[in-house]
Amino acid sequence: MGKIEDAIQQREFKDPFNKAVVNLLFTQSYLVTAQHSLFKPHDLSPEQYNVLRILRGQNGVPTTVSSIQDRMLNKMSNASRLVEKLKMKNLVKREECPSDRRQVDVLITEKGLELLKQLEVQVEESNKQFVNLTESEAILLNDLLDKLRG
Amino acid sequence: MGKIEDAIQQREFKDPFNKAVVNLLFTQSYLVTAQHSLFKPHDLSPEQYNVLRILRGQNGVPTTVSSIQDRMLNKMSNASRLVEKLKMKNLVKREECPSDRRQVDVLITEKGLELLKQLEVQVEESNKQFVNLTESEAILLNDLLDKLRG
DNA sequence: ATTGAATAGATGTCTATACAAATAATGTTA
DNA sequence: TAACATTATTTGTATAGACATCTATTCAAT
Structure with missing residues (x-):
């Protein structure tokens, strides 16, 4: 897996901005699916x-x-x-x-x-587990998302 | 606006990983809302x-x-x-x-x-407009998202 | 060839999203 | 205070997401 192009079998994107939008939608779905199965038993x-x-x-x-x-x-x-x-x-x-x-x-x-x-505790550990980044990468991601929304 | 803490009025997060999850869900909603209104007339x-x-x-x-x-x-x-x-x-x-x-x-x-x-053309321009990043920041964001999903 | 497993797709049910419209209470102003 | 606009919430309706289940083929194995 890894790259979004492989994950959804799309050859190429118009530009990094359009790719980022698709990548964000796909990543959100990945995270929500994990959350769903965590909350389901409750x-x-x-x-x-x-x-x-x-x-x-x-x-x-x-x-x-x-x-x-x-x-x-x-x-x-x-x-x-x-x-x-x-x-x-x-x-x-x-x-x-x-x-x-x-x-x-x-x-x-x-x-x-x-x-x-x-x-x-379960939610926090699950989030940590599904976010395969280092701490400084996670901080960088947060900064980028905050800036993205303007 | 800008920072996720202000946007959803949450004081602080457990760690950058948990913050990133919330930030991703919030940002996805921001983008999908824009897409919705673009597609609605059609x-x-x-x-x-x-x-x-x-x-x-x-x-x-x-x-x-x-x-x-x-x-x-x-x-x-x-x-x-x-x-x-x-x-x-x-x-x-x-x-x-x-x-x-x-x-x-x-x-x-x-x-x-x-x-x-x-x-x-409308979609591509809309995506560009709603992603308030430079090109190199968008590329970096894509790399982080790809890595995040492991 | 028959039985049973596996696969593709459709369908049912519940929750959530998107948004319009209805209802009720409050504020404003002539 | 009567009329009108504004605000808070509820409700209606459509689409989508999250499964589970059902049906029709097809495949595999005896």
Whole structure:
């Protein structure tokens, strides 16, 4: 494997920019597939895991649905429905916000925190394992991605 | 914007590897969103566009569904249904393979080729525009992504 | 030739993404 | 305060991703 040309059997790309786009989409799929199989036994999706992490980051302060949406990895996703899924599994609580009844306060439950704790080490080790780079290469990659988005 | 910490309002990451995973997922979403809006007026999804490109790369030689699947950016996708969608728009033809009746020969149509031709320049320019890197940085990014996947 | 394994593809189900539209509450302004 | 715009969230609908399962061939072996 290795090079993207071999992986998807494409001879050549227009330029390094177009190649980078394809390479990024392909690499994301590679990583998400790994995450999926990690979360599957816990009946959680990568996106639901991400929402739980956002909520834990609040340290007990309630968060609105739109604030979750803003902080999700995929801005076009649907926080409202993800929160509903998590609520049905008792991983989050949802309460009407008293100061503004349009808003909904979302909080992670004890059960949610426990699940996160249980998964965290596995996720971190899995990420490390699937990112076959040295530490300085990983830092360089982060810098390039940050710059890419402008 | 710029740094991933600001973009998703996360204070810090466990290590550069875990940060790279999050950064890759976020960057992919940024790019796919751009692609979506580019393809939308033509009633095409990024994935359907990708299948058309794979078929054009065959230069008239029929391809099987599983061969398309192998070359898709997302290996877990469903080539069978994507081909069906494209067929309904007359962008591809599907024929029973005479030598092995389990297989299906898929071919891009004239209409499909014309649509690709029409979109190609736009896509390449859009990719260039959304990848805010120099050429040598883009090459470096490609090398890092290839290495990352091992 | 018959049985059983392997392969190609289609289909079913659930979750997520993309985006439009509906609903409800709040803010603003004439 | 009535009318209108804005904002927060939900809901509807389409496509795609992630599997599992089913069907139809084909292959392999007895």
